Amino acid sequence: MPGTDGGAAVQRSTLRQQIADALRDEILSGRLEPGQEFTVKEIAEQYGVSATPVREALVDLSGQGLLDSAQHRGFRVHEYSLADYRGMIEARSLVTDGIFRGLVANADVHHATPAALAGVRRRGEEAARAASAGDLNVLIGYDLRFWRELSALFGNPYLSDFFHRLRVQSWMYAVSHLRRVDDLRGHLWSGHCLLVDALADRDARAAQDIVTAYNADSLALVERLAAR
Template identity: 85%
Template sequence: MPVSDGLAVTRSTLRQQIADALRDEILGGRLAPGQEFTVKEIAEGYGVSATPVREALVDLTAQGLLDSAQHRGFRVHEYSLGDYRSMIEARSLVADGIFRGLSENPPDDPRTPAALAGVRRRGEEAARAAGAGDLNVLIGYDLRFWRELSALFGNPYLSDFFHRLRVQSWMCAVPHLRRAGDLRGRLWSGHCELVDALVARDAHAAHAIVAAYNEDALVLIESLAKG
């Protein structure tokens, strides 16, 4: 039994590692929307067996990042601007609920003050990457920032859902941003400002910060999509 348990952990870890690596390939623009590939191609590329690759691809399909292409393997999902608008609306509603919850926590709630300091550090790194126009670094820290922030709400189902929305939003935006050239000064860098509002337990200020961010992001992506 201990041996099989160990193998299960190793297999599960490999499955997650492959899923994470493929997600990074998509967000990095190295796997483009609509691009097709097979389990065999990915397994050979990573030098692993087909089983964890197939499991990872099924996981990414369930997360909305891939489509199963019958008899051809898998295809990177293609999102539209309409999808992006809907994602913005959905993540705004979830974020507002998180902000209200955090602002209503008792002042001595151990989940908030010290934990927000850790979230701020992610925000500082994200803001630096945004200022430098470094999209790859920004995406990584931005996803960690929002994942850790949403985890403070204490509902893992909501946190997982919100994380998927954030990943899908980036996936939709990345192809347009990659064609934009110099991104310095064009990417949101208000992470620390948002943390300050939450430390002050000001859900209204947090909402205003994120509402402005979402509006700017939507305008930017729509303008880039129009060329």
């Protein structure tokens, strides 16, 4: 029956996304480390599901640059280099500059209303609290949601998806170094609300200056940790 087939497809798609999200969280938490290999069977057994949605989820994560297909051995967590991270930071800066200019110049067109920015700011407050506490796991979750919601105001889903992927990949590289720090308080960026306030004041230059300083500090910290 068509209804039955459609329901099964939706259920499988949902399971596929749930597995992909769970594995992404495992990578960002550092529980799955760069270079670590695993098979579809191992993941299927871990989550108690069939191989099909697992394989689909792993292929999705490979397309996002988080995994590599290891021929005849399954999959491997991708290993980014410091040079890759520098490139990500540069790309992030170019994207945010365009987004900020667009939001400020055409706030009504891009739905950057005070109410919308207030919603993003609340997410930023949660991220800032986690950063100040040095809670990396909580910070990553709220930080990704903050930037996802902020970039979505621009109204271009292709740009928003690309930027989100950059954020995930850069966290993926940075987290392997940040985990070596016993106490991260004072090391993590907590300027989310300052950024939203600058955009609310329609000051794209100030917003980009905040992000430029943030990127420079993040890169300097990761470079120091990578050199150890």
